[in-house]
Amino acid sequence: MTKAEIVENISSKTGLTKKEVAEAVDKFLDCIAKGLAEGKHYEIRGFGTFKVKARKSRMARNPRTGDAVPVPDRKVPVFKVSRELKELVAQS
Amino acid sequence: MTKADLVEEISKETGLSKKDTSIVVNLIIENLIKALAEGDKVELRGFGSFKVKSRKSRKARNPRTGTAVEVPAKLVPYFKASNELKALVNT
Numbered sequence: 589m590t591k592a593e594i595v596e597n598i599s600s601k602t603g604l605t606k607k608e609v610a611e612a613v614d615k616f617l618d619c620i621a622k623g624l625a626e627g628k629h630y631e632i633r634g635f636g637t638f639k640v641k642a643r644k645s646r647m648a649r650n651p652r653t654g655d656a657v658p659v660p661d662r663k664v665p666v667f668k669v670s671r672e673l674k675e676l677v678a679q680s
Numbered sequence: 681m682t683k684a685d686l687v688e689e690i691s692k693e694t695g696l697s698k699k700d701t702s703i704v705v706n707l708i709i710e711n712l713i714k715a716l717a718e719g720d721k722v723e724l725r726g727f728g729s730f731k732v733k734s735r736k737s738r739k740a741r742n743p744r745t746g747t748a749v750e751v752p753a754k755l756v757p758y759f760k761a762s763n764e765l766k767a768l769v770n771t
Contacts, residue, residue, distance in 0.1 A: 589715040589722045598707045604700060612704045615690045617727045623681060623689075625768045630681045635709050636759075640769055665728075665769045667759030676717045677732055677757045
């Protein structure tokens with residue numbers, strides 16, 4: 589499924605134009621992305637939570653040469669799936 | 681932040697009423713859930729993708745009693761963040 593298909597579906601269900609829906613969908617993703625960058629987290633009941641996790645620096649290896657390379661501290665976006673969604677998918 | 685906060689933010693930026701925005705947000709989530717429940721994947725360019733992975737069955741132990749239990753094979757939903765989103769967050 590792509591964003592275009594989601595927009596199409598929402599537009600047909602609401603009667604809003606595809607342009608309006610596309611803008612709202614883009615803003616939805618933008619808001620979450622920007623919020624995460626600011627360290628906010630978003631909890632969407634029944635779906636899951638978007639948040640940022642800190643990963644510690646570690647030593648890794650270049651798989652081609654075998655050289656040790658340091659991986660610095662970093663922040664990564666994660667999505668924690670809600671229990672409801674897990675159950676729904678597991679049953680399918 | 682909750683869905684209500686998100687609706688508020690989106691409504692402010694798009695000029696759509698909060699009511700319409702709320703309907704759209706709920707439908708976005710409904711579409712995502714439906715796709716995943718059907719085993720479909722959703723790719724949102726620049727943001728990330730939602731997919732379903734299959735996990736093999738495995739033997740685990742009940743930590744309290746120590747008895748071996750079989751964990752059945754199952755499907756699990758997961759989100760893979762895009763490189764753009766990863767870069768944005770890690771600044």
